[in-house]
Amino acid sequence: MRYKHFFSALSLCLLLTAAGCKDSGHKGASQPLPVAQVRVFTVAGQTPQRQSEVAGAVESLQRATISAKISGPIEEMPVELGSAVQKGALLARISAGEIAARLSQAETQFGQAQRNFDREKRLLAQDASTRETVKSLEDAYRMAEAGLREARALRDYTLITAPFAGIISQKMANAGDLATPGMPLLVLENTEHLQVVAAAPEGAALKIKKGDTLAVTVPAAEFSQTGTVTEIGPSTDTASRTALVKISVHGGNSLRPGQYARVTLPGEGDAKTLLVPETALFRFGQMERVFVLHNNTAQLRLVRSGEHREGQVEILTGLNGGEQVVIQGGERLIDGQPVAIVP
Template sequence: MPSPSAFRPSAPAWLACLCCTVVVTLSGCGNDEEPAPPPPRIVLVENVQEAHPGPQTLRFAGVVESVTTTQLAFQVAGRVERILVDEGTRVTRGQALADLDTTDYELQLRDASARQQQLHADLVRKRKLLAEGILAPAAIEPLEAALVSAQVARDTAARQIEYGQLTAPFDGVVAQRLVEPDMVVDAGTPILRMQDNQHIEVSVDLPESAALTVPLGPELKAQGQLVLADEVTLPLEYREHSTQPRDGARTYRLVLRGNPPADYNLLPGMAMRVSLQRPAPEPRDDSYLLPISALQAGPDDQHHVWLAVDGHARRQPVQLQGIEADRAQVTGPFEADAAVVVAGGSKLSEGQPIKTRQRN
């Protein structure tokens, strides 16, 4: 049987075991220490505001048009003797614009007048014979019909002479001369093109979104600004609009009317910026205004913002209603004076500690 001294470890072995035990113990004590938490992220916040939307100004491109553009023509055929106005001339209603050579119509008038006088004299003599019983009533009936025909021919010739002068049907501007003197023209051949310069019309193509909400009627508020002269502005009023979209486009034609400025020649075809007033929509109880920088978009195209709640970030889903200037109108449940993160929110996570600073 071995002696007890056979199982007693030697001094070097016992010392080695003790050192290992101390090392293991110290190592275990070191793992019990937790790493220090990261410092809170500094973010800028701003209090939410209830949305009280006002009237919105919509701007579109417009084109100046003349209210009335008329092609003027003689009502009889003939040779153009004179054109009395140049292009661009302002004329008044009834002013003479052009003359025809009426020599042929004057000869017809003289002939018809002479025939009328002759027939009238014959009729007077035969009526005396009728009264004396020499002639029967049937003898003068053809003469009476011939006299009426001569009177009609005389009046027709006189009317054709009047038609030999072209006059302005309204106050306006001679836009274009279409013929020259000594040209022989038929009745109805355009001689001059004339435009009404007392008023102007401006046409605008409205997209569907604007046509849905803009008041298309006398209550519409509009203003025009000439593209080539920013200082030229004039109020415009509603005239008419189309109820059918233009071919190949989902736009509707709106026509506005205004008075041209006295110091500028506002001509058809000129470009104009048109501002329309869209009425303020009915406010919603859950509608708020936020800086655009506060909006965050997720991978599902859903918007959200980060709120600062008790020193931590809290994700708040919102519905985007519209954007105006640097503000976004959203709907969502917000508490009064809730602090929304407007800068530094792109890398936040739910419950992350944050340190807020109010944006000036």
């Protein structure tokens, strides 16, 4: 009898609880969803600026390897590594005694030929000589003059001067070393005018024209500016499939020849893609979703994203061009909820 009363009371409680839940659900279903204030973005196909970086190096526009033209010991080299020199400054003096002796001989021969020629011209004016004799002495004078110019040119080879103003970036010889024709002694670079040289892939090189601007970064110098393309290699290297690109840069007081540089090249892809602001995309576990506006209501749409760049995300599937997606106010939206667009 005691158990019977207990089960009767329990059944009554369950019935009352079920009735209360049913009433509560009925009341919630009868309340309409509030209108949400949102901002929207119209999806449109865009051409993404796909870019790539290649390594390069800072180089001088003017760079000369100073070599010897004659043989002889280096008598003097008044410059050091890093020395700043002006155009025409003495870089090295080579001792060459035989050239000095040859110059002295040429000067003597020239003086003698000139005196003979002048004397014979005076005699011809007095009818004391013939035109043939004067012509022969004139030829000897011209030959002596040419020999003197040659000897002076050889003498000038002993004095090596700077062809332009710049800085000694390499020094391969010192005073006392023996110089030979073609032997590199110094490297002179003009650091006032610099360029960045990079090897661009053949696909990107085809899209670069002389006069284009490319972004250049030199991390060691904390340099990041745009430069102007001055030269493009006309052929592609068969091994690396790259073409040389030279970019003129300005305003970098800390730039030095040989520094590592990065050059940003235009991408090869021109296909249009759908880009939306990153605030339009919501993640729920492994799912990616956005809210699309349709008849003033928010519709939940599952999408698949691609690249993220500069605050935008590429939508690969799930959206069409011309649709409006919610980019602000969508955090608490419910599928089918009415919305009002905020300008």
